[in-house]
Amino acid sequence: MRGTGIVFAGVVISMFFGFLSRILIARNFSIDEYGVYNLALTILSIAITVATLGFPNSLPREIVFYREKDPSKINKLISTALIIVVLSSILLMVFLILETENIVQIFKDGKLSQVLPIIVFTLPFSALTNVLISISQGFGRVREKIYFQNIIYPIIYLLLVISVIFLNLNFSFIFFAYTISQIFTFLILIINMLKMKILCFELSLDLTLGKKLVVFSIPLFFAGILSFVMGWTDTLMLGYYKNSEVVGLYNSASSIARLLTIFLNSISFLYVPLVSSFYIQGKLNEMGRIYQILTKWIFSLTLPLFTLIFLFSKIVIAFFFGGRYLEASRVLEILALGFMFHASTGLNGSNLIIIGKSRLNLAGTSFAALLNIILNFVLIPVYGLEGAAIATTMSYFVLNILMSFWLYKNSKIHPFSWNYVKSLVISFILLGILKSLNLNVDNIWYAVLVSIVFVGVYFLLLLFSKSIDNEDIDLLLTVEKNLGVDLTLLKRILKKFI
Structure with a gap:
């Protein structure tokens, strides 16, 4: 629980400062420039995914394996992985620089030619940072991810963005700020890992180990590409069919809607290693119960933010x-529905991996990614911004329905306990009532107040409908123990409504 709390704090800090940086860029530069910013970051993200070859997902498992079976090969494994990523990222960086003009022609925006050569210089450093963090995870450490990737990097970048705006510098300096912050993060991360003796300077390339690592990583590499397609196809296709200004409008809504996954993402980081032991011991009932309780908590914790975003977009x-950016308000509503549904089904994909059905996970992601491309292709030329939002939301609906169906078919595990169903029904009725009232709210603080009242009524109805489980009390006991807070009064109240 303490580890989950640390990871959650890191995710919150990272999302908060990253979101704040986006707001400052969007407010102080044109919508067109904000669109170029998002296009450039999307292209870089694709390149990082390709350059790392799936290593960030495979290395933790491989390091654990070699620590148990053949510790003498760990340094060679790490060194080989780093050398491969250095070579692949440099080659890809050179390719992107040489192909800049062709990329610019695809998206029909001359500003990309000015900023793309700057940001792609980040590629080797960003790729290596991701791999270094996966190496630390292989040694059972979360410190490097939380401190360096989730805290230090976004704070440094935010400070540099503020400096660019304060000094009234040209838009391209935002990309210099991004590059500098990534390089600085990489340098202090590698110094820390050398100091902790996780890394050593004995660089060597073992082709046999490298081949095994690449072969094992290929399915994870494609899964990473497909996950990326799910997340960023709308941005790329809007840039292709429309222009960077439309991309800027869309990403203002998208960046807000993605905040709805904060609790889901925080729990997912530690969920697989924690729950896998139950599956190994054949305790499917216990595993399923944990899944149900956590899904109910994820939904309930996400609901306040969803209420504010959906009702007052x-x-x-x-x-x-x-x-x-008001033109993107309807887009925000549509995307909020998709990400809320994603959160409400919980960690179905992680459960498929736990029960050994990772191929179904890959198949579901593949189908949803393909559907996303097709829907974007059909809807964007006709409906523009809203078409892209519908495509993304429908893809998340289909993805989670498939994952949940396959999970139930193979394990009889599902997230819908009777108390969770009651909480869903209560929330739907309350949201429907509020939406039908068409409240004339023109102030953010009034909107926050209405959302707080909504959530208060929601939790009261949960109590009176006896939607509280004994496991909820157990979870509060764990929170109380690890955080050192006194929740006696809350526990007494909840126990009366079980």
Whole structure:
């Protein structure tokens, strides 16, 4: 539980400062420039995924394996992985620099030619940072991910963005800020790992180990590419069919909607290693019960933010990004539905991996990614921004339905306990009532107040409908023990409604 709390704090800090940087860029530069910013980051993200070859997902498992079976090969494994990523990232960086003009022609925006050569210089450093963090995870450490990737990097980048704006520098300096922050993060990370003796300077390339690592990583590499396709196809295809200004509008809504996955992502980081032991011991009932309780908590914790975003999308957009981005308010509502549904089904994909059905996980992601491309191809030329949002939301709906169906078919595990179903029904009815009232709210703080009242009523109805489980009390006991807070009064109240 303590590890989950640390990871959650790191995710919150990372998302908060990253979101704040986006807001500052969107407010202080044109919508077109904000669109170029998102296009450039998307292209870089694709390149990082390709350059790392799936190693960030495979190395933790491989390091654990060699620590148990053949510790003498760990340094060679790490060294080989780093050398391969250095070579692949440098080659890809050179390719992107040489192909800049062709990329610019695809997206029809001349500003990309100015900023792309700057940001792709980040590629080797960003790729190596991801691999270094996966190596630390293989040694059972989360410190490097939380401190360096989730805290130090976003804070440094935010400070540099503020400096660019304060000094009234050209838009391209935002990309210099991004590059500098990535390089600095990489340098202090590698110094820390050398100091902790996780790495050594004995660089060597073992082709046999490298071949085994690449072969094992290939399915994870494709899974990473497909996950990326799910997340960023809309941005790329809007850039292709429309222009960077439309991309800027869309990503203002997208960056807010993605905040709805904060609790899901925090728990997922530690879920697989924690729950796998139950499956290994044949305790499917216990595993399923943990899944149900955590899914109910994820939904309930996400609901307040969803209420604010979905019911008051115009106010939320205007508050964070300014009145210029109001056109994206309907997009925010549509995307919020998709990400809320994603959160409400919980960690179905992780459970498929735990029960040894990773191929079904890959198949579901493949189908959803293909569907996303097809829907974007059909809907964007006709409906523009809203078409891209519908495509993404429908893809997440289909993905989670497939994952949940396959999980139940293969293990009889599902997230829908009777108490969770009651909480879903209560939330749907309350949301429907509030939406039908068409409240004339024009102030963010009034909107927050309405959302708080909504959530308060929701939790009261949970109590009176006896939607509290004994496991909820057990979870509070764990929180109380690890955080050192006194929750006696809350526990007494909840016990009366079980």
